[in-house]
Amino acid sequence: MQYQSEVAPRTSTDIHTLEAVALTATRRAAVASYAWVGRNDQKGADAAATAAMREALADAPGRGKVVIGEGEKDDAPMLFNGEIVGTGNGPDFDIAVDPLEGTSFCAKDLPGSLATIAFAESGTFWSPGPGFxxxxxxxxxxxxxxxxxxxxxxxxxxxxxxxxxxxxxxxxxxxxxxxxxxxxxxxxxxxxxxxxxxxxxxxxxxxxxxxxxxxxxxxxxxxxxxxxxxxxxxxxxxxxxxxxxxxxxxxxxxxxxxxxxxxxxxxxxxxxxVSGDAFFVASGVNGGPLVGRPRKYKDTTITESLLISRGEIRHITHTTFE
The missing domain is CATH 3.40.190.90 (D-Maltodextrin-Binding Protein; domain 2)
Structure with a gap:
């Protein structure tokens, strides 16, 4: 198992390109939901994270299918089961997603909320159907x-x-x-x-x-x-x-x-x-033991993410200049 710290993910192959998409999706969701931290509005925070993540996933190369999404059991905003995202120009892949994991933590400004997603080869993720x-x-x-x-x-x-x-x-x-x-x-x-x-x-x-x-x-x-x-x-x-x-x-x-x-x-x-190759990504929303919260300095936003893929745990700090 290796631990790395990077400014940006590698994008030289299809898997690295999809990793980059997943990282962008969780970063944007984290930043969007961070604006709702401590406002005691779980659905508002969830909706902001979901909208930001859906927008990022629209640019994914290929055809991504949301096999399992979050929201139905709580009547919350969601990326719904069966939803198709991406440009269609590239490989098919499965998605499991919770745009804001720990909504109550976000609403109450308690550490531990995350923007999370996992990608896998098409047909890889088990679907629980109506099981929540x-x-x-x-x-x-x-x-x-x-x-x-x-x-x-x-x-x-x-x-x-x-x-x-x-x-x-x-x-x-x-x-x-x-x-x-x-x-x-x-x-x-x-x-x-x-x-x-x-x-x-x-x-x-x-x-x-x-x-x-x-x-x-x-x-x-x-x-x-x-x-x-x-x-x-x-x-x-x-x-x-x-x-x-x-x-x-x-x-x-x-x-x-x-x-x-x-x-x-x-x-x-x-x-x-999970029956085939898959990877998992999380970005921090309001800090905690895994990853830190988004931080803004003038025209710069810094996010922290965790990428777990093929035997590696990579801690990634990303800086966006507006």
Missing amino acids: YMDKIVVGPQAKDVIDLDDPAEETLAKVAKALGKQVSELRVMIMDKPRHKELIARVVRAGAAVQTPAGGDVGGSLAVLLPALDIDLLIGVGGTPEGVMTAAAVRALGGGMLGRLAPQRTEEADNIRAAGMSLDRIYTCDEL
Whole structure:
């Protein structure tokens, strides 16, 4: 795994060109939504990020299909499932997207909101259909062969600890602070592990597992399916482990999943969620442990982004002169 700091992405091949498009899309979304930081308007921030990202994606070479977008479960502005973007002059590719991940963080000016997107070869991203929520486990490469969503939390902790050469008491676990996780958090704490419980930020929490410097050993719990697919793109690119299973939070959602002929019991591996080459990009909106917020100095805007692709994590600082 390599870490690089660059002013701009390389664009000598198709993949680098698409990386450049993705970086432009998240940067513009981050800058647009940053204007809404601390204004207590989640939909306003989401709409600004979505409009900026859609405009950037219109210039993408080729034909991009939004396989999984964010917004339907929250009645929020969105890039919708099945939407086609790009010039049409180039390769077909899949898109998984959340223009503003952590909308509540942005609205309340709490660190951790991100503009996020993932690209993959056409036909690569799994589509959850009417499933909005997913139970998941995310671990780094050392523990990828020991996880099982059917295991109780205590057994998962023991297996991951052994794979990492640690005691359970040395583990640090990421679980979102949601009412649905109250019992799960209590069980993990009773087992002896330390728990970090952000109010949201599903993708950011998963990335913390993949970046060694952030010292998180695993993520467990129920989060969004768009976030799950984007997370899988990053996990696959870095050789980590991930399992997911649809976890509807309402009866209507469960009924719609069954009506679509999908199973509520099937466990999907990372390679099933993302079956081919893919990369993930995030740009910081209001700062946090992953990437910093946009910064403006007179006619200059500086953004920070994270690009995860083909075994590399690249931290990219980009300067735009107006």
